[in-house]
Amino acid sequence: MELRHLITFRTIIDVGGFKKAAEQLGYAQSSITAHIKELEKELGYPLFDRLGKKVVLTQTGERFLPYALDIIRLYTESKEVIRQTDQPSGDLTIGVSESLLIYWLPNIITAFMHQYPEVHLTVKPIDYEDLADQLKQNEIDVALLVETNSWLSSELKIHKLTDEKLVLVHPPKKETTNMLVTEYTCSWRPIIEEYLTYHSQPTENKLELPSIEAIKKCVLLGLGKSMLPQFVVKEEIDQGKLHYEKTKFEDSIAIYAAHHKDKWVSANINALLELLP
Missing domain, CATH: 1.10.10.10 (Winged helix-like DNA-binding domain superfamily/Winged helix DNA-binding domain)
Structure with missing residues (x-):
């Protein structure tokens, strides 16, 4: 064979x-x-x-x-x-969720490439519904993602990197009855549904959009409100372009790194994990 x-x-x-x-x-x-x-x-x-x-x-x-x-x-x-040496080298494929890829990871990638120039880095989107298979089949070596604070998996080795806040944001001085929501595969969609169960009004409309960036742009345009990770909207909140309300769900998400439990942790993976906050 x-x-x-x-x-x-x-x-x-x-x-x-x-x-x-x-x-x-x-x-x-x-x-x-x-x-x-x-x-x-x-x-x-x-x-x-x-x-x-x-x-x-x-x-x-x-x-x-x-x-x-x-x-x-x-x-x-x-x-x-x-061929392993003390200096990481060769291929490393990272799977990343959309929000982290746009708003959280670029500075880390820049630092990693500067520190480990011999590593050939590839970044791919993760499939939340099939993440364990992506890791098991070596489509990706490590996954970086946003999940609920209590996330566990029997198939994966999980490293919680940092707690994050899920904030309810809306355009300033604009009344809106639309709730802009993520797709059902999004890790915090169940939290949004729980919020809506207890706080939605009969006049509110729920609009599902395919990306975090699309949701943020629509909120900025005054089309509705949404629940998003704070790191996604921090700049707009600081600039007064968006306002946010406190909810009991604020402390319900975190950022994780994960690899398959049977995966050999190479020098490349260790170098990445040590660089992550």
């Missing part, structure tokens, strides 16, 4: 087809097909069903996938261990 065959297998799943996998890996499409045929011959079962232009995993493919991912992960980690 060759590693390149396993990488081809994983890439087909990641990109959704043999042709796209060939483009990504720099092989001819016939080579991709040959890799899978050799792997299927060795295993004795088909890994994919070819349904026209679409390929889907067979039951055997589904069962084999986690083992293939583990082999690839262990190979990658073994190479990192062998």
Whole structure:
């Protein structure tokens, strides 16, 4: 069983087809097909069903996938261990929630790149609903995210970095009956729903928007009020562009770093964790 065959297998799943996998890996499409045929011959079962232009995993493919991912992960980690030095180097992929990526992380990235120039840093969005899988499958090495103050996960090693405030903001001197809310996948959406259960008025409208930045811009334009992390709106509050009200939910969120509990913590990951506030 060759590693390149396993990488081809994983890439087909990641990109959704043999042709796209060939483009990504720099092989001819016939080579991709040959890799899978050799792997299927060795295993004795088909890994994919070819349904026209679409390929889907067979039951055997589904069962084999986690083992293939583990082999690839262990190979990658073994190479990192062998070439490991005191100075962090090589690849590091960070998954970050939208609010942190825009308002919290840029200065940290700048400091990290200045301090560790040999690290090739990649930043990706996190999928809140599939975060454990993103980390387990090595799509990202570390996740940085906003979660509730009581957040726990049996699959992840969690580092609470700092407590944050969730503030109710509205435009100054403007009456508004609209409540602008995040998508349901957002970690603090349940807190907003709890607030609305006890404080909403019959005349209030609830408007769901797809991004934190969109919500803030709409509040600044006077289209409604919203509950957002304080670090997102601190500048506008300090400048008097937004006002905020105290609620019992203020101390309900925090900023976390997380990695999979079985993840080997490399020098790169340690360097990042030590730099975080």
